[in-house]
Amino acid sequence: MTSPLRPYLGTLIGSKDIATNIRLFQIKLDDPDEWATLSTWQPGNFMFLSTLGHGEAPFGVANIPGFGPYLDIAIHDVGHVSHHIHMLPLGSQVGVRGPLGNHFPLQEITGQDIVVIGGGIGGAPLRPVIQYLMSHREDYGHLTIFWAARSPDLLVFTDEYEEWEAMPDTEMHVTIDRPVEGWDGNVGLITQIIEDVTPSAENAVAITCGPPIMIHFVGLTLAKLGFSTDQMLATLEARMHCGIGKCGRCNLGDKLVCRDGPVFWQSEIKEFLEGIL
Amino acid sequence: MKFISKPNLEHWLGILAQERTLVAPVKATVGERPGSAAALPAGKQSCYAIVDGIDEISWGFQRTAMSAREFVFPKSECLFTIETDEQGRKTVRESIDPEERIIFGIRPCDARAIGVLDAVMLQEPADETYRQRRERTWLIGLACNQMWDDCFCTSVGGSPNSREDVDILLTEVEDGYAVDVITDKGQELLVQAVLDEKPDLVLPEPVLNEAFDVPPTDVWIDSFNDVYWERVGDRCLSCRACVYVCPTCRCFDVREETVARPDGTRVTRSIRSWDSCQGANYRMVAGGANPRSKPGQRTRNRFFCKFHYVPVTYDVDVACVGCGRCITACPVHIDISEVLQDMAQKEVV
Numbered sequence: 001m002t003s004p005l006r007p008y009l010g011t012l013i014g015s016k017d018i019a020t021n022i023r024l025f026q027i028k029l030d031d032p033d034e035w036a037t038l039s040t041w042q043p044g045n046f047m048f049l050s051t052l053g054h055g056e057a058p059f060g061v062a063n064i065p066g067f068g069p070y071l072d073i074a075i076h077d078v079g080h081v082s083h084h085i086h087m088l089p090l091g092s093q094v095g096v097r098g099p100l101g102n103h104f105p106l107q108e109i110t111g112q113d114i115v116v117i118g119g120g121i122g123g124a125p126l127r128p129v130i131q132y133l134m135s136h137r138e139d140y141g142h143l144t145i146f147w148a149a150r151s152p153d154l155l156v157f158t159d160e161y162e163e164w165e166a167m168p169d170t171e172m173h174v175t176i177d178r179p180v181e182g183w184d185g186n187v188g189l190i191t192q193i194i195e196d197v198t199p200s201a202e203n204a205v206a207i208t209c210g211p212p213i214m215i216h217f218v219g220l221t222l223a224k225l226g227f228s229t230d231q232m233l234a235t236l237e238a239r240m241h242c243g244i245g246k247c248g249r250c251n252l253g254d255k256l257v258c259r260d261g262p263v264f265w266q267s268e269i270k271e272f273l274e275g276i277l
Numbered sequence: 278m279k280f281i282s283k284p285n286l287e288h289w290l291g292i293l294a295q296e297r298t299l300v301a302p303v304k305a306t307v308g309e310r311p312g313s314a315a316a317l318p319a320g321k322q323s324c325y326a327i328v329d330g331i332d333e334i335s336w337g338f339q340r341t342a343m344s345a346r347e348f349v350f351p352k353s354e355c356l357f358t359i360e361t362d363e364q365g366r367k368t369v370r371e372s373i374d375p376e377e378r379i380i381f382g383i384r385p386c387d388a389r390a391i392g393v394l395d396a397v398m399l400q401e402p403a404d405e406t407y408r409q410r411r412e413r414t415w416l417i418g419l420a421c422n423q424m425w426d427d428c429f430c431t432s433v434g435g436s437p438n439s440r441e442d443v444d445i446l447l448t449e450v451e452d453g454y455a456v457d458v459i460t461d462k463g464q465e466l467l468v469q470a471v472l473d474e475k476p477d478l479v480l481p482e483p484v485l486n487e488a489f490d491v492p493p494t495d496v497w498i499d500s501f502n503d504v505y506w507e508r509v510g511d512r513c514l515s516c517r518a519c520v521y522v523c524p525t526c527r528c529f530d531v532r533e534e535t536v537a538r539p540d541g542t543r544v545t546r547s548i549r550s551w552d553s554c555q556g557a558n559y560r561m562v563a564g565g566a567n568p569r570s571k572p573g574q575r576t577r578n579r580f581f582c583k584f585h586y587v588p589v590t591y592d593v594d595v596a597c598v599g600c601g602r603c604i605t606a607c608p609v610h611i612d613i614s615e616v617l618q619d620m621a622q623k624e625v626v
Contacts, residue, residue: 009368241529
């Protein structure tokens, strides 16, 4: 039997800067059968991407399979592996393992209003959520997208906002933390903008991804607006070496982010023995 | 009861050593500790090693310095190899360790520890590298005739003569060993052994240390935010010795190492190595967030992992087998048996 730790071989077919030190990579698998297995991923699943020489690391997938015969992964150049991925020229062979972890239960929340809240590179695993909603728009209620970054140059997928906003019954609010010359949009923490816009909690689910501190404070803000912890989804990050519940690296209390997550209801996160901060 | 005389046992092990790799307790000599003039302290006088012949086996050994964990889950191993040809094209090949291995003289606690590793690594999706090695490994246990200093197997559900997780259990009796065949795998091995039937054989009762109670799950959960853990953490040096000597710890790290050859090709190995949750940056992500940045949070994680996290996540009752090695190894005397007794005194609120 093949080891679940052995990667599939793929080729880097696209690579573009989408923000400062953040690149969007497109990967195509070399073997169609392996692609058939891999392309069953759903919004929220993650994959391991390997440089085949400098190690592998887990990344949230940034697209849905239907949006092209390739895998999109947005990577912030912050660590050892991510840095070496950034150095790869087009056409390089890479290793891919997945799909791993659970996914956003989008099929279970049809008919409800959706609030998508993304901060910085945390927007990457939310892009497939937006893409999914785009192709199933009539199955969901009002869509509110909150999108934030510390500064304008760190906002991801800016060239897609127009298309997202053009979806029926959709509003989008983009904000940056501090004022910057030439920026005439919202300024302020994402929690402030959420409070200003006050999305209705009635028959609604909020989906958040960002740094742990943001997930924490967004949770508090949503609670003020009447969202219960069963109406808040978040996806967590952790360092991992297997993705299948063996290496022990990603535990938060008795939960394994790789296997029990990375997507959790806020009600589950509150029950964790160990805090996410 | 089946019986094997000492000469017959040695003869049988000699046959096994020719056909398979034989791992057995050996004496760790002063010569292997450069710069040391003193004899090894009690309890550290032996270790498990691959032996070429039975004359290398240490018979009167106590607890070995390290468990036999590394023979089913090596300290460092290659998971797969990536070959890069002159044109830069890569191929991935899995590494298989084809050796058939017998671990002779494994103590019941260490065998139980392999049972804990099995529960984690073989739960679906199984770790294939581990599974394949484990299937080719036989465990011939040797009952302890007494519990040594710091041993507390009886407090965590084990015993010095436990039959759990071994294929064969030997118990030392006059002139030889009582042979308890536990699995079919064990039976297979014994085909080549000369055994006697001794219906009147009476097994010696091992000398036990006093047992204490391990606190139930509720006590653990209630104590999670207790200042007690900070106090334990204040002493911890984050040296990780406890984890490396632990027979049940399974945390690992995976890295890749690349070597360029003169002909322009390259070989990359994906190397898995033991890791430790006691390291300061163990839980840190690339962005810098670290939910276990304080030593107290990390020591707490180790104790909770053994008595709460692993038991609720995998099919095993407890992930500590009471071997006591971490007690002996800790340079600042953090004592797991003391922690357990402290916890047991807490009341469930």
